[in-house]
Amino acid sequence: MKLKNNAVFLDATDIEILRALQKDSRETYGAIGKRLGIAHSTVYDRIRKMEEQKVIKSYTATVDVEKIGIRNITAIMTVYTDPKETERVAVKLAALPEVLEVYTSLSEELLIIAKVTAASQENLHELIANSIAPLTGVLRIRTSLVTKKFKESQFSITNGSERLHL
Numbered sequence: 001m002k003l004k005n006n007a008v009f010l011d012a013t014d015i016e017i018l019r020a021l022q023k024d025s026r027e028t029y030g031a032i033g034k035r036l037g038i039a040h041s042t043v044y045d046r047i048r049k050m051e052e053q054k055v056i057k058s059y060t061a062t063v064d065v066e067k068i069g070i071r072n073i074t075a076i077m078t079v080y081t082d083p084k085e086t087e088r089v090a091v092k093l094a095a096l097p098e099v100l101e102v103y104t105s106l107s108e109e110l111l112i113i114a115k116v117t118a119a120s121q122e123n124l125h126e127l128i129a130n131s132i133a134p135l136t137g138v139l140r141i142r143t144s145l146v147t148k149k150f151k152e153s154q155f156s157i158t159n160g161s162e163r164l165h166l
Contacts, residue, residue, distance in 0.1 A: 081111065100114075
């Protein structure tokens, strides 16, 4: 890994280490090193540097909430705002625990797209009516309930390597 003008450049070994961690972040440095033909201390040093530079932001467990009996609904909201208030509204939305993701988008107009979850339609209604609609700058809200999930994932070095420039 090299730094140049505050940009991080990863070499092929860094990419392979990231692939290994995304596949199984519990794999040992020794196992990764053995597979890549490098010392476990090299793997450790490179991971530590990527953590310091926030290339690796966190390690987490992905839980299938339905398997443990938690039922909820997911909705995608389009929040239309006064353009002068969009950033502030996005920050307020991001602070709500029911809001999973927040993006701004500029199409015909500046808007916010948010992925939210709630225990029921009533809870979703309360969230919208009490926490989102009253925010200064919110003009209107379009809510679409997710009825079936086909894919949900994060960017993966394994699947997106053609976009990396080495």
